[in-house]
Amino acid sequence: MSRIMASGLHPSRALPELASLDRIQDDCREARAEFRSRRLLDPLKDYNGVYPEAVEAATLVIDALDRLLVGPTPSSFSAIGQTMDLFGEANGADAGLLSAIVGHKLQFQALRALAAPPISEDDLDTLLDASVNKTAVRKHQALADEIGRLLLAALDPHRFPWVLQGRAPTETERHTAIMSTAVLISMNTVYTRRRSDERDQLEGRLEQLLIDKGYTRAPAPRGGIADVGMLPPRGVFMRQCKLGKHNADLVVMLWDGRLLAVECKASNSTVNGEKRLNKEVVADAGDWYEQFGRSNLVAAALRGVFKPAKVMEAQAQGVYLFWWHRIDALADFLDRAR
Structure with missing residues (x-):
């Protein structure tokens, strides 16, 4: 799926930043450095x-x-x-x-x-x-x-x-x-705690950002969201919600009426990063765009070790990127998506 296919129905609406390969390489280096710093101190x-x-x-x-x-x-x-x-x-x-x-x-x-x-x-x-x-x-x-x-x-x-x-x-x-x-x-x-804590920390940081931007958290419906008629109202988000056939870490109904589905992925190696991003998120994104419409958005919030070429590949397949160390990019997008 191309980027144009993923977002082309409403070109006038705000979109998250599309990163160049140089930008992605810089982000991967910074994310790796932050990962190494954490691994040297926190586990002991x-x-x-x-x-x-x-x-x-x-x-x-x-x-x-x-x-x-x-x-x-x-x-x-x-x-x-x-x-x-x-x-x-x-x-x-x-x-x-x-x-x-x-x-x-x-x-x-x-x-x-x-x-x-x-x-x-x-x-x-x-x-x-x-x-x-x-x-x-x-x-x-x-x-x-x-x-x-x-x-x-x-x-x-x-x-x-x-x-x-x-x-x-x-x-x-x-x-x-x-x-x-x-x-x-x-x-x-x-x-075990390290893997779950990193994901929880990432989800928690995004949740706090959403609350700071005026969004309200609602419980995910039992059985999940099966179709567009079950999506939450504008300004509401849910954590750990089944969206269509897949689970989404965050389901956000933007103030401008679009759906933003976010997957939080923490990785400790490029192999793990490829599995989490390119195999899991990209596959989910394809199904979500197909079921809920290509005017909506799918994003990955990333922390840890990822290969630049694979991150670029995921972006080309319709997945927007937000990084732990540069979470202000998500804050900026939320401000524009009203």
């Missing part, structure tokens, strides 16, 4: 913040292995100073304890991190062919037992050598297992 601060809680979660789960794992291993061993009958089919998993762990975010991560490599929530559901949640585990002993069997079968033999050997851990083994598991879940938590 976040990691140090979550690590103590991760240690507590790992300690609780590892000290309760005898109540969580189920399977055909030696029937008894002395654990943490006391002899217990463990891991037999007759014993089963402690469904109440397992339910509480599943309902606690970091403890659930610690539980899934017993495996080598750690098992994601989606993979756990798939492997068990069931939805693993607090209520389901508490009500269904069979599900709790299946979780116990799966975790024992996938247990990391390097972190937990004492389990398969049917003995109690040494203090050093226990300490090492707790610390290494805490590191795993701390890193995963920081990585």
